[in-house]
Amino acid sequence: MTDIPRTTSKAGNPVDKTGEPAVRVHNLTKEFPGGVRALDGVSFDVPRGELTSIIGPSGCGKTTTLKIIAGLVEATGGEVEVDGTPVHAPGPERAFVFQDFALMPWATVLRNAAFGLELRGVSRQEREAIARDYIAKVNLAGFEDAYPHQLSGGMRQRVGLARALAVDADILLMDEPFASVDEQIRRKFQEDLLRLLSDEDKTVIFVTHSIEEAVYVSDQVVILTRGPSRVSKVVRPGVDRDADSEHIRRSPTYLDWVERIWDELQDYLEK
Amino acid sequence: MELRGHRIPMFVSLLVWFALWEVFGRLEVVSLIPPFSEVVAALAVVVPSESFVEATTVTLQAFAIGMTMSLTVGIGLGMLMGRSPAVASVMGMWVNIFESSPLTAVVPALMALLGFGLPTMVVTVFLFSVWVIALDTQVGVERVNPSLVEMGRSFGASNRVLYSTIVIRAALPELLAGIRLGLIRGLKGVVIGQLLIAVVGVGYLFELYSRNFLMPEFWALLIILFAFAFLASEAVAYFERKVSFYASSR
Ligand SMILES: Nc1ncnc2c1ncn2[C@@H]1O[C@H](COP(=O)(O)OP(=O)(O)O)[C@@H](O)[C@H]1O
Ligand SMILES: [Mg+2]
Numbered sequence: 001m002t003d004i005p006r007t008t009s010k011a012g013n014p015v016d017k018t019g020e021p022a023v024r025v026h027n028l029t030k031e032f033p034g035g036v037r038a039l040d041g042v043s044f045d046v047p048r049g050e051l052t053s054i055i056g057p058s059g060c061g062k063t064t065t066l067k068i069i070a071g072l073v074e075a076t077g078g079e080v081e082v083d084g085t086p087v088h089a090p091g092p093e094r095a096f097v098f099q100d101f102a103l104m105p106w107a108t109v110l111r112n113a114a115f116g117l118e119l120r121g122v123s124r125q126e127r128e129a130i131a132r133d134y135i136a137k138v139n140l141a142g143f144e145d146a147y148p149h150q151l152s153g154g155m156r157q158r159v160g161l162a163r164a165l166a167v168d169a170d171i172l173l174m175d176e177p178f179a180s181v182d183e184q185i186r187r188k189f190q191e192d193l194l195r196l197l198s199d200e201d202k203t204v205i206f207v208t209h210s211i212e213e214a215v216y217v218s219d220q221v222v223i224l225t226r227g228p229s230r231v232s233k234v235v236r237p238g239v240d241r242d243a244d245s246e247h248i249r250r251s252p253t254y255l256d257w258v259e260r261i262w263d264e265l266q267d268y269l270e271k
Numbered sequence: 272m273e274l275r276g277h278r279i280p281m282f283v284s285l286l287v288w289f290a291l292w293e294v295f296g297r298l299e300v301v302s303l304i305p306p307f308s309e310v311v312a313a314l315a316v317v318v319p320s321e322s323f324v325e326a327t328t329v330t331l332q333a334f335a336i337g338m339t340m341s342l343t344v345g346i347g348l349g350m351l352m353g354r355s356p357a358v359a360s361v362m363g364m365w366v367n368i369f370e371s372s373p374l375t376a377v378v379p380a381l382m383a384l385l386g387f388g389l390p391t392m393v394v395t396v397f398l399f400s401v402w403v404i405a406l407d408t409q410v411g412v413e414r415v416n417p418s419l420v421e422m423g424r425s426f427g428a429s430n431r432v433l434y435s436t437i438v439i440r441a442a443l444p445e446l447l448a449g450i451r452l453g454l455i456r457g458l459k460g461v462v463i464g465q466l467l468i469a470v471v472g473v474g475y476l477f478e479l480y481s482r483n484f485l486m487p488e489f490w491a492l493l494i495i496l497f498a499f500a501f502l503a504s505e506a507v508a509y510f511e512r513k514v515s516f517y518a519s520s521r
Contacts, residue, residue, distance in 0.1 A: 072421050090425045102422035105517035106440060116426040149516065167426065 020084055021045035022171055022203040023069060028078035030064050038064045040228035041078070046220075051197065051204040053214040056224030057265065062207045063099070063175055065224070069205065070096050070173050082171065092120070095169035099176045101156045103148040109135060110144040112159050116167035127166075134162040137196060154181045154189065161193075165200065172204045178213070190217050191245050211265070215239060215257045216248065223264050233264055305486045310494065313487035318495070322476060329472040333389055334461045337396025341453060345401045346446065349408025350434065353442070359409065370402035374460075378467045387471065392464045399460030400453035407449025411442030443514045451507040458500050 023046035030039040038061045046052045054062050067073040069080050071090040079086050082093060090096075095116065103112045110128060111118070113135050117127035135144055138158040148156055157177055164172055177193075178186045194217060197204060208214050214221045215237045225232045237257040239248055248254055289307050296306030317323050348366070352359040378395055385391040415438055423433045439446070465474020473492065480489040 067421075070425055072425060090427060092427060094425075096422070096425040098418045098422060100416070100418050102416070102418040104419065104437070104440070106443075106514065115422075119423065119426045119428045119432065 019048050022048040022083065023205065024079075024081040024084075025065070025069065026079045026081070028065065028068060028080070029076045030061070030068065030073070031076045038229060039068075039075075039078075040230050042224070042229065042231055043078075044222045044231050044234055046203060046205055048203050049201060050219035051206055051217055052220045052222060053206045053208055053218040054222045054224060055208055055211065055214045055261065055265075057226050058209060060224045060226040061229040062209075062224060066096075066173050066175050066205060066207050070094055072096070092167065093169050094171045094173060095164035095167050097157075097160050097164045097172065097174040097177050099179055101148070101153075101160045103156055103159055105148050108145050108147060109140060109151070109159050112148065113162040113166055116163050120167065130166050131162065134166045135159075137165070138162045139192070154178075154185050157181065157189075161196075165196070170201075170203060172202050174204065174206045176207050176209065179209075186213070187245070193217065194241065211258050211261045212249075215254055215261065216245075221261060223261060225265075235261065303486060305490065309487040310490040313485075313491040314494065317488050317491045322479075323492075326472045326476045329389075329392075330461055330465065333392035333464075333472070334396055334457060336389075337393040337461065338400060338454065338457050340393070341397045341401035341404055341457065342450065344397075345404030345449070345453065346408050346439075348401075349405040349446075349449070350412050350438065350442075352405065352409040353412025353415075354438075363409075366402050366405050369398070370406055374398050375463055375467075378464050381464075382468060387468050391468060392461055392472070395460045395464035396457040397460075399463075400457035403456060404449045404453040407445045407452070408442065411445030411449075412438060414445065415441040441517075444511065444517070447507055447511040447514065451504050451511065454503050454507065455500055458496070458503070462496065 025042060025044050025046070028039050028042040029037075031037050042061065042065055044052075054065060056062055064073060068075045069082075069087075071087050071094070074088065081087070082091070104115065107115070110131055114122075114127040114131035117130060118124075122130075132144060135141060138161050140155060140158050140162065143151065143155065148159070151159070157180075161177065164174075178189050181189060190213060206214075206217060216239065219236060219238075221235050221237060222231055223233045223235070224230070235257070237253070239251070239254050239257070241248065243251070292304075292307040296304055296309070348362065352362055352366070374395075377398065378391070381391045381394055385394060419437055419441055420433065423437045428437070462473055462477075465472040466477060468474060469478045473496070476492055477489065480486075480492065
């Protein structure tokens, strides 16, 4: 892991040292056919039960990193350990939320939300009951029989989130889930996500290119840089989330961290 | 069709054409074209006749077997070409060549090889229809949103489940278009094959009617064929319309 500026971290937020990290990313490299080098030795740990963001300029390998962790893309070198075991394929302890939602256009909201369970062979009655529950939790009750093309982008992503929550995986991997949502709705989503996650004991890896979003939702932020694609810093903003969102977004800690991460990224962009 | 802003139902425009046909036939300008009423009368005679029932049975049998083969092979090959660039580059050129070549020329060679019976007709149907099904399936599979496939894999779908529940379903708009075109080509294939063989099925009847100058019967048979082709392709088109909404929203 790169340096954690613990001295500058204001609010408490002690690092959980009791357990192993949920995910350990060690020295990942990825070269795509045709010679595109997407990752040049990326390493970081993801503490259990926390939300870790990956942030960086576009094309720096955020999606590639997340898909390697998901087991959807094979790394060229390095290793991903989940609960101490190296992984090379998808597994039931990880669930993915896609940037473009990846909903089946021919299936209803209910079937889409239950699809992860359907693929795992859960009976229809059981999986639909679970899916209905999560559809309600993501505020889509009443839309069970709608089709994706009848929903707004934000609502579609809620279906994607319900599907990932329904399989009850310990680790949620989210690739810019709110990228195609308006700014106002986006803020509401961030709050909804935090509220949802507070009742679920999940480890979340959250890719974003918005510094504000990263600081607002994360316990830990992994800053990636481009050329070479490496981790430049891992920071723990430690924003006090018990306050209401307006308050948080105006608090000095929050603004300070936004500024700091901005500087960090700026340094690399100027080089 | 529209007239002064009013939509004219299809059967009305058909009636107009039939009336024109009737008049043209009665004028006896071309002996090849009898009045429409005579064709309708011939329909009533042809359809229950033993030779027609026999010819239809032979034809439908060859058509059904040939289409089953080309659907199986065409969809399978198309899916392989759509998912694997290696298969696409090895097979693509050949499939395209066959798709656009005048396969009628091959039928005499098939006859020499397979005789004058069912095998020749089945292979003709297959050769006429399989390529377009494979190509359209390939296009459909290539257009499947890659993140739908990743979604399936991330939730643990096996390859078999991935193809049967996600890839085929997502490729359905193009797949159905291919099946519709394949059905029409297969039907052309069976009739052309029989015409060249000239001793079996509907082809034999055409040969018989035209040689003996039974024009009403000849046209009656043609109308039945048209109607069959139209109904078969409309049946597929019905399903195509049902899935067309997601061709744009994948
Ligand atoms: N399948 C692929 N084939 C070739 N190059 C790819 C592929 N996927 C991503 N890349 C390249 O790898 C780099 C990192 O991509 P990505 O992980 O998507 O970045 P980010 O999500 O941070 O925007 C980019 O230069 C991109 O063009
Ligand atoms: Mg990305």
